[in-house]
Amino acid sequence: MPGFSRRQFAKILGWTTLGLSGATGARGADAPADRRREITGAPPGFPDGFLWGTATSSYQIEGAVNEDGRGPSIWDLFARKPGAISDWSTGEVACDHYHRYREDVQLMKALGAKTYRFSIAWPRVFPDGTGTPNPKGLDFYDRLLDELLAGGIEPFATLYHWDLPQALQTRFGGWTSRDTSKAFADYSAYVAGRLSDRVKHFFTINECSRTVSLGHQYGSDAPGLKLPQAEVNQVRHHIALGHGLAVQAIRAQARAGTKVGPAENAVSCIPAIDTPANVRAAEIAMRELNAGYLTVMMEGKYTDAYLAQAGNDAPKFTPDDLRIISSPVDFVGLNIYMPDHYVVAADNGRGFTLAPFPASFPHMDAPWLRFGPETMYWTPRHVAKLWNVKSIYITENGTSGTDQVAADGGISDLDRVMYLRNYLAQLQRATSEGVPVHGYFLWSLLDNFEWSDGFEKRFGLYRVDFDTQRRTPKLSASFYRETIARNAVV
Known part of the structure; x- marks a missing residue:
């Protein structure tokens, strides 16, 4: 030039x-x-007061699995099974956040984040799942909350992010039993009663869809079960029931003004081409393909098509179950990573057909993570329209990357920057059109124990050297800091 x-x-x-x-x-x-x-x-920036934050979960970052009276979780046992984790790692140390939380709060502050979504480890609070709480169980979270609030960061707490106490798996069969649903409500009531002086937003259960399918159907997540379809559907129902019972328990025990809702990885349905007919077909598909959890939660009934398709494998339930499951929530949290389906209108009784993904469809470092930014626009839009939801949070969004460390120590994760720029632009489009998304939690603050992928997949804004526990900001941390500062994707 x-x-x-x-x-x-x-x-x-x-x-x-x-x-x-x-x-x-x-x-x-x-x-x-x-x-x-x-x-x-470009569309207008995000609304005034939009909440920017990051997200983590207890087993993925805390470590300290044998400290201060914590009991074992199903993931402690599952991670020790030969071949269960791709790199043979465990969450026993993970990011050592249990001891380094003050440092990690400073990383959030460096981003300009105003919120933080974390999860509470049920087996820290009730090592046996029920009974007498561990006196030291919430001490760590007390310290974490005080540190967050001192730094001007608002805490959002998730009550269940998959680390079920192993005692409940052994005693009841975990989520195969209604007893676990009741135990979850009791645990939720105790935590909300103790922490709602500082935590004003509680998420009940994170991603029912994944814990059901990968944990109880395919066996690739804890507790590693491969159940028949009827039992899989019953597990899903018990988790939905646990959500509803927890909502009621929190309302009974938490301080006035406490808000509660789910955090679900809803099956996303995108119009293949944005015609009115395809948009309507995508809405129909969104309702039907989420019938086993999000739809029954919002409507208090399973759809006729869901029950008909399940046939003899349909879950067993009572009318009272449905009333509990559909206890009113204050918001809906959505974990959004990729499009699950592109939808075309069809005259086939269902009103839609699902277009197959070609082999050449783009994806990120993780083979399962298809790159489809428009899902960040359509998914919250569908949820708001279908169920008249007035408050939505994007509770997770992000991508893994190869994250090569350069000779100067820098990490130019341009793939993650590209991913975030495109997804956030679609979210900005949604909020500019009035879709009521009130906050966004980027997954994740740190590289962490990524479940069955162990430490091989890195999702963090900060790279973690798992040998030294050193945290290093990536280029994406600068991008996110600039986005927060501008309250816009430019």
């Missing part, structure tokens, strides 16, 4: 009417937001 001065280059591109401001010029970050949007054609 010829050696134009900055002012000459601006004039060539027609920017001179904006004026120039110092070294950066009004074309850049100093330009008024409305004028930047006029130039770029």
